[in-house]
Amino acid sequence: MSVNLRFLLPLLALSTTAYAQSGPVKVEVKQTDGRYELLRGGQPYFIKGAGGGQFPERVKAYGGNSIRTWSTEGADVTLAEANKNGLTVMLGLDVARERHGFDYNNPQAVAEQLQKVRAEVLKYKDNPAVLFWGIGNELNLEYTNPKVWDAVQQIAQMIHEVDPNHPTSTVLAGLNQKEVDLIKAKCPAVDILSINTYAGLAAIPQQVRTTGWTGPYVVAEWGPTGHWESPVTPWKASVEETSSQKAAVYQSRYEASVAKDKTQCLGTYVFLWGQKQERTPTWYGIFTEDGKESEVVDVMQYLWSGQWPENRAPHLAGFRLNGQQATDSVYLQPGKRYPAIVSVTDPDKDRLTYRWELLPESTDLKSGGDQESRPAPIAGLIPANAKAKIKLKAPDKEGAYRLFIYTYDGHDNVATANIPFYVKGK
Template sequence: MLPPRPVMRGFAVLTHVFPIACLIMSLSSPVSPAAVAAPAVQPSSKVALERRADGQWQLLRNGRPFVINGVGGQRHLELLVQMGGNSFRTWGADDLDHKGPNGKSLLDQARELDLAVTIGIWLQHERHGFNYSDPAQLEKQREYVRGLVRRYRNEPSLLVWGLGNEMEGPTADGRDTRIWKELQVLAQIIKQEDPNHPVMTVIAGAGGAKVKALMENYTAIDILGVNAYGSAAGVGKALQEAGWQKPFVLTEFGPVGAWEVRHTSWNAPIEQSSQEKAANYYSTQKMVMEDSHGTCIGSYAFVWGNKQETTSTWYGMFAPTGEKMPSIDAMSYAWTGKWPENRSPRIRKFTTDLREAIVKPGQPFTGLLEATDAEKDTLTVEWTVVAESTDRREGGDDEAVPPSIPGCITRSEGLAVAGVAPTKTGPYRLFATVRDGKGGASIDNVPFLVK
């Protein structure tokens, strides 16, 4: 998938997905190696892989064992440290110089917080128009990679090079050997320029045919990154069955994917509740680390921010308005064995006559929540009716945010709501956002159809 891009508004941090052209550095006008090259100096960090006597793999960061407790995303970094995280990954290097609200670049913040960074090197996808059979395009991309490595190879916070993300295509079987053979060339370029940091490439899922084709054509890879959702806890077993013997990182995981869940009769995917998502994050983190036969060296939870993908809440670990969700509490507990000082509120039950219902235009409805807060904070609820997304994309590509429908909520009192369905026919969702007033929130939704 692709990551969200941040927009700063006042004191709230909202994140959205911008078009691909904004997300990656276009190779139609790449930065030349000379423009980005840094002087050759002694490395400021050294990261190595080691296989212990018991057969387990481990990362050594400046000589010390390092297990990745990471997230995908690059905002709220102080909170990441407070929650027990020690690393984050980017999908492309164009974000590294981005100035945060404190005026400091992403790498400045990483150094100050002692966060290790998997620096993503964005490689082009054929579904976006790139041609892996065109020598001119390949050469341009190779020079881009070389220049980028020269620029950042002495960065103290650099942990691993993230060479590409799902270039084989999120639904492809990986049998197109052009991709793997080109990755072999690019990985060798990185190793020539920087022998002090491992190379990781991220694929979508741990399909056996894909992994075997990779192993046959891409031997220079050091670490395999795998993005997985419903099947995330079983990635270690799947890789073992495919014959993978090097270390791996679970580079994206979280809720069950929108393509993996039950759908309504009108084909709307049923989103997990915020409580179910939190349980998914925790159980996946524990199982993948404990049941991978020593090959998993860490993980990156997705996504440390918020993005529109199927819905505005499906994958975000933060609410659209910036509050942390229960999934963050779950990851903190998985990393540290302790809950954060202030836990997000929890929605225990969401009752409404709109749940997966087919209703008439303007038909009245009611809803009721059961919600609790560990610190007994006063809870408030915001109810919203939103149109179902009609802009579904592949692999996390940018999606348009569907509109909210005004006039549907007629009364909201405590944890109860009353309203009327939209007058225009079509699919919708009723969202309930519970906030504790101290930076925590939970958001659940139910789909319904006006017909």
């Protein structure tokens, strides 16, 4: 996936502990007795990372130590905020994708791209926050031309020539034998294999070994069950997990994978430390659009620091529309009223408030995390000042919709869920 950093760059000037060093910090991969380890400034450095540049102060406060970007767009601000917060950055280098029309059979275009990336590396290589370079993101997604890996090798070689202080990596969508074989054969200058995975996180340590990757790896994106991995309604709407279901799978998959691989895994970057529209406004962001924290953020604080936060997010136990769950393929008739009820508890007994929203099903659907537009909410069909139970008036127009619920605890925490439904006349 990718993220447009214009929407994720932190805006606050933060006054926390900054790196004292003004020049580059040496980062290297060491292998000892068959175990790989990342060393930063000579000290072991296991990545407890967040994908996205938003809320760097919260990454630090909750026990994280690194953030990931997908390009150098906004990198001056991102690196400055990382330095202020004592964080490092997996700095992305945007390499063109075949699915966006780039032709890796065009030597001039490939050479021009190499020079563009070289300029980016030269600009940022001496910043103390840089941890390692991410050469491209999901270049294997919807591609046919293996020459892309020749271009990745050229970029990795160039980086080693101009920057002796930081390792190189390239980021795959998932992990399969074909790409591992190609990268092993064509990209010896790539030091670390980075992998984006979602429902398959727990299987990654075994997949790494099965495919024959014997070097170090980083999980560069991991998170909820992806929309392509989820149940689908008859009208092709993917069913999203609730924030509480996500919290459970984030914890279980992390503990089953990263925590158990002590030999090749150098750490991970959780997705998404921020918010974005992708299928829905809540699917991948572990914060809401107004910066409220879901139960997943509690889980990340526990996984990073070993401590749960003092005030926990609300827990959503159930959500039904006309007595049906999101996986039940809910059909409603135009203009009729239907009951919707959400069951939420708060671990701290905080007073809960509720916000309901009705959206048409998104039609601006992209692949690979490309930027999507948010559907405009539909007004007038949800009662004002709604609580945990409402009567929804179904839209008059036939089509696909989603009903969203946001439940707040008054301490900047939130529980979220949505139910896709289809309005169809008799």
